[in-house]
Amino acid sequence: xxxxxxLYSSILICCFLTICLxxxxxxxxxxxxxxxxxxxxxxxxxSLLKGADTLSGIELLRLYQMVHYGAYELNEQELHLQLLRxxxxxxxxxxxEFGRAFLYGIWIEALYNYxxxxxxxxxxxxxxxxxxRTVRTDPRAxxxxxxxxxxxxxxxxxxxxxxxxxxLSEELYKESRESNSSSGIATALKCMGRAYSALRFPDxxxxxxxxxxxxxxxxxxxxxxxxxxxxxxxxxxxxxxLQEALDMCKAYxxxxxxxxxxxxxxxxxxxxxRFNFYLxxxxxxxxxxxxxxxxxxxxxxxxxxxSHTALGIFTLEDVRFRLLLDQRxxxxxxxxxxxxxxxxxxxxxxxxxxxLLRYRAQLYYEQGWYDKAADSYMDYILRNDSIKKxxxxxxxxxxxxxxxVDKLEMRxxxxxxxxxxxxxxxxIAVMLLVGIVLxxxxxxxxxxxxxxxxxxxxxxxxxxxxDNERLRDELARQDIAVxxxxxxxxxxxxxxxxxxxxxxxxxxxxxPEINRKxxxxxxxxxxxxxxxxIHTYYEMSIQQYITHIxxxxxxxxxxxxxxxxNIEDIALEAGFNSRATFHRLFxxxxxxxxxxxxxxxxxx
Numbered sequence: 001x002x003x004x005x006x007l008y009s010s011i012l013i014c015c016f017l018t019i020c021l022x023x024x025x026x027x028x029x030x031x032x033x034x035x036x037x038x039x040x041x042x043x044x045x046x047s048l049l050k051g052a053d054t055l056s057g058i059e060l061l062r063l064y065q066m067v068h069y070g071a072y073e074l075n076e077q078e079l080h081l082q083l084l085r086x087x088x089x090x091x092x093x094x095x096x097e098f099g100r101a102f103l104y105g106i107w108i109e110a111l112y113n114y115x116x117x118x119x120x121x122x123x124x125x126x127x128x129x130x131x132x133r134t135v136r137t138d139p140r141a142x143x144x145x146x147x148x149x150x151x152x153x154x155x156x157x158x159x160x161x162x163x164x165x166x167x168l169s170e171e172l173y174k175e176s177r178e179s180n181s182s183s184g185i186a187t188a189l190k191c192m193g194r195a196y197s198a199l200r201f202p203d204x205x206x207x208x209x210x211x212x213x214x215x216x217x218x219x220x221x222x223x224x225x226x227x228x229x230x231x232x233x234x235x236x237x238x239x240x241x242l243q244e245a246l247d248m249c250k251a252y253x254x255x256x257x258x259x260x261x262x263x264x265x266x267x268x269x270x271x272x273x274r275f276n277f278y279l280x281x282x283x284x285x286x287x288x289x290x291x292x293x294x295x296x297x298x299x300x301x302x303x304x305x306x307s308h309t310a311l312g313i314f315t316l317e318d319v320r321f322r323l324l325l326d327q328r329x330x331x332x333x334x335x336x337x338x339x340x341x342x343x344x345x346x347x348x349x350x351x352x353x354x355x356l357l358r359y360r361a362q363l364y365y366e367q368g369w370y371d372k373a374a375d376s377y378m379d380y381i382l383r384n385d386s387i388k389k390x391x392x393x394x395x396x397x398x399x400x401x402x403x404x405v406d407k408l409e410m411r412x413x414x415x416x417x418x419x420x421x422x423x424x425x426x427x428i429a430v431m432l433l434v435g436i437v438l439x440x441x442x443x444x445x446x447x448x449x450x451x452x453x454x455x456x457x458x459x460x461x462x463x464x465x466x467d468n469e470r471l472r473d474e475l476a477r478q479d480i481a482v483x484x485x486x487x488x489x490x491x492x493x494x495x496x497x498x499x500x501x502x503x504x505x506x507x508x509x510x511x512p513e514i515n516r517k518x519x520x521x522x523x524x525x526x527x528x529x530x531x532x533x534i535h536t537y538y539e540m541s542i543q544q545y546i547t548h549i550x551x552x553x554x555x556x557x558x559x560x561x562x563x564x565x566n567i568e569d570i571a572l573e574a575g576f577n578s579r580a581t582f583h584r585l586f587x588x589x590x591x592x593x594x595x596x597x598x599x600x601x602x603x604x
Contacts, residue, residue: 249277256274279297283319283322361376473497502522555590
């Protein structure tokens with residue numbers, strides 16, 4: 001649902017300001033017309049800001065809203081953020097709490113929509129939540145608090161921090177229950193559903209979404225209800241629960257029909273959600289192979305004005321492409337992808353561009369153009385793999401850093417306890433025995449907790465390395481599969497899989513005479529291919545690769561009961577020629593000696 005994130009946050013802002021600030025409809029109509037040049041908009045923004053000195057309260061926020069949307073149309077990130085900072089400084093001077101909540105809301109929305117890095121977005125968002133929590137009792141401010149929370153959860157999910165997303169969602173749920181906020185409860189449940197879905201707990205996600213429908217229906221919260229309908233339909237489709245998806249589509253349509261007849265409903269909001277409904281229904285009927293009805297819903301979506309925006313074109317053509325491909329209408333499917341490229345290509349995210357590249361490869365393959373399909377798939381695989389490698393490396397570095405911090409804290413805590421024990425020994429001899437017992441009890445409990453934490457981090461590091469290994473294997477198999485279409489067997493991909501199978505035998509990698517030549521002989525190839533394979537898939541030299549495998553093997557041996565082997569025996573059994581070399585290499589990799597590692601593992 002990445003393509004809906006900008007739409008969702010913009011709808012929340014638009015709805016609330018239309019009701020609370022009574023924004024002039026003429027401004028919205030002016031923005032809907034053809035955009036003037038940047039010079040005209042810059043002059044308009046300058047003229048608006050000149051009038052800010054004479055305004056205060058709601059009137060000032062209304063003006064800042066106009067500046068905010070005008071800056072969006074300029075598509076000038078630096079100018080936009082500078083204008084928002086100036087607005088925030090002015091409201092802080094006026095000590096206007098609701099104004100600060102309002103501007104914090106659109107500030108975080110802008111940072112998110114401009115895809116600023118974690119180091120900027122997350123601290124700013126958490127600071128905003130900390131302030132907005134204090135004014136959340138104001139119903140006008142609560143919507144911005146909820147919106148920023150949704151943005152942070154969405155960011156955590158997109159960056160793979162699913163546990164953090166679930167934790168923040170649960171905190172919001174607890175706060176909302178205590179304050180008896182129906183909107184907060186519904187928003188928290190929806191965020192929990194997204195986190196559960198990302199964590200691959202579809203049953204829990206569905207349960208959360210269904211509870212959202214019950215809670216939000218009492219308040220007739222159109223935004224949350226419509227967004228939850230979309231999420232549920234999407235989740236049902238991912239789990240091949242087609243009948244449930246169809247039933248949810250019918251319930252969604254009934255709700256929209258009811259909302260359209262409600263005099264308090266904003267027509268523009270209903271139109272955008274009806275656009276989403278039509279596309280969801282088209283996707284459901286496509287999965288049922290009812291192509292005629294699916295095409296009818298796509299035509300209805302195309303008749304809505306939102307379908308002519310960049311985001312609307314991307315969403316519409318994405319559904320249309322899959323329908324045309326199923327019908328084997330390849331020429332029309334190609335034109336659909338061309339429209340996405342033409343209308344949305346410049347502002348698409350990197351992940352959206354990857355998806356478009358994958359669609360191209362799929363289209364070429366279905367048309368029987370295997371060479372083009374192979375080239376596109378290879379381009380997609382390489383780009384996607386580069387992203388995953390960067391993300392995995394960042395995550396691994398984060399785990400290692402946190403591990404070192406925990407280790408340092410544990411040592412400092414041990415030093416402090418030792419100092420206190422010494423002071424007690426010299427000061428109160430009578431209390432020595434009792435003091436030692438108390439310190440040992442507390443120390444054992446806390447140390448046990450720390451040890452478990454450190455062991456879990458080591459295991460998490462192992463899991464990341466295992467995931468990286470599976471990624472290499474998958475890349476090798478994909479390389480081989482792609483090259484089969486070219487009738488050129490991929491030596492490096494095949495050699496990687498054979499080398500990995502060979503190195504499962506400890507007798508191979510523990511051999512002190514092992515080198516590039518012996519590996520080449522065992523695999524029946526030449527030394528250059530061995531070097532190229534290890535360098536391509538592991539970015540290591542051959543000696544580094546062998547050392548890496550030996551250390552993994554030694555780590556497994558260290559986890560066995562201590563009475564079976566001593567450290568020197570393990571070093572020799574793992575293929576190291578001396579205890580000193582093994583000690584040095586082990587500490588360089590894991591940040592601790594083999595003895596320390598064994599104590600942690602066996603103690604846990």
